[in-house]
Amino acid sequence: MKKNFKTMNFQFASKRFLIACFLILSSFNVFSQKAGNPVINGWYADPEGTVFDNEYWIYPTYSAPYHEQVFMDAFSSPDLVTWEKHEHIIDTTAVEWAKYAMWAPAIVKKDNKYFLFFAANDIQNNEQPGGIGVGIADQPEGPFKDYLGKPLLDKFHNGAQPIDQFVFHDKDGQYYMIYGGWRHCNIAKLKENFTGFVPYEDGTIFKEITPEGYVEGPFMFIRNGKYYFMWSEGAWGGSDYRVAYAIADSPMGPFERLNTVLEQDPNIGKGAGHHSVIQVPGEDEWYMVYHRRPLDRTDANHRVTCIERMYFDEDGFIKPVKLTFEGVEKRLLSTRKK
Template sequence: MKKSFIVLILTSVLCSCASTKKSSKLAGNPIFPGWYADPEGIIFNTYWIFPTYSAAYEKQVFFDAFSSKDLTHWKKHEKILDTSAIKWAHKAMWAPSIIKKADKYFLFFGANDIQSDNEIGGIGVAVAYRPEGPYKDHLGKPLIDKFHNGAQPIDQFVFKDVDGQHYLFYGGWKHCNIAKLNDDFSGFIPFEDGVNFKEITPENYVEGPFMFIKDGKYYFMWSEGGWTGPDYSVSYAIANSPFGPFKRMGKILQQDSSIANGAGHHSVIHKKDTNDYYIVYHRRPLSDGTTRDSRETCIDRMYFNEDGTIKPVIMTTEGVASNKLK
């Protein structure tokens, strides 16, 4: 009896070690601890994720960032930007979007959750020489501080087209604008009709725009539903230009009652010269999914059909396998 018991214990330990070894090759979801939302994933020789710190608005006064060489082990870079560097911001620093231009990194962000044109806040820009900062205020004031076409100035995404032109997609309150950034990101270049902001809002759009190019097509994505509710989700459209028109094709990410609730506000990472696409998003754990700020950052694979349409994303707790960058 004693010998059998010892064998049983050893077998259990060996199985446990094998399981741990296998699981260590996967990222696991969430991919790092803490409440974080609105993640933007991007590659700068290393995988990077720039999320919103999910907390009460008055506590959202900084950004952390996370980097990884393989998608499975993440390093935290604390407070790469905070309100000490952005004097006009005092709360609700949201949804960072970053791009490299020449030798500088430009971080676009929302701040203060303004509700009218009479308040100070909107979309700002910070600049640094490294992805992890330190960042400083690029303009000393918001880049966009007014409502245009009904769009609240939040949820900005900076996009570089194939011709090198940079555009800013943004907008809350169920309206989305596109604007043509000037060369130093200090303002905008008017379109041919003289306006700076063109509305491109697709059906069911709420917030969180994102765009990428695949096989010459422009994939425009956004979040639908209420950000605090179980109906939060991601839909998309495909067009021949960054201006659309964008006809909604359907949802590709939504809650799974066996995994998590309220999945949305995402970005996409594509490893160059491969078919490896990853969707980076936030969701609410089933154990704490009714609390407003309980949002965690996750990664899962994103796949396409032969016709270029996106397959529905399967949310997992295991996450993705290691994928090292060369």
């Protein structure tokens, strides 16, 4: 009996020890299933987040000096926590006219093909080669080849530099390209096969929808019948980089600036901006994917990709998004149909 009593005491003590260890480790998020920020390793910026079938995807800019930006990687995850890297889904060897500065990809799936829109060459005027191009592939990880053999857009319209394109799929089936740097933003109707643009009823092709404060990085989504238009303000390499937004009843606006929803936190990261938004399919559940600069970095290209939850108040306004090191909770998409 004495031996059994000692054994029972030992087992009880062991259980208490294990429980204590669990509580301690839990306080350090070991069991919390959180993604942590940054969510992917390396210098990556301008992330486009989306969902294809049962997976989350991130398509970022490789953040480096312009002449090193000659390729793009992609990242996929089943749960927002574990990410797989897909290297060189497109590069300048696949796009003859693109030489460097491949920026800010946007991607859509249409007719079982994947179309990757990107900017290249950082053109400064209408005489320089470059602009916004399109890649095409049979799967989201590529490899993507040049769809048109030339830029889709290679000229300035309404003062907008042809960069930072976002492809918006409206509820009536129309695809729009919303784009622009140099503090101007245009919206244009894409042809059904993405080979060009369709004029509006008044004969114009590029309509300016620039809101107050706009610099670059447009993004649009629909929630409860309203069009949310978001953009980046400030200098991309500075601490004042941030995200603001507006709400309208149409993708054409008018868009009046409402508030800043993402900005730096002096205790966590600098220059938070150029974002995208992921909606969990069929749910009122939203995530902001963005880049920021670590506090100990001064190089403008040292940008990392992060994810935070995005919430709305009872009136439909976006609540300010808080920067964190912990990131978001694990979120599987396994219940969704492929």
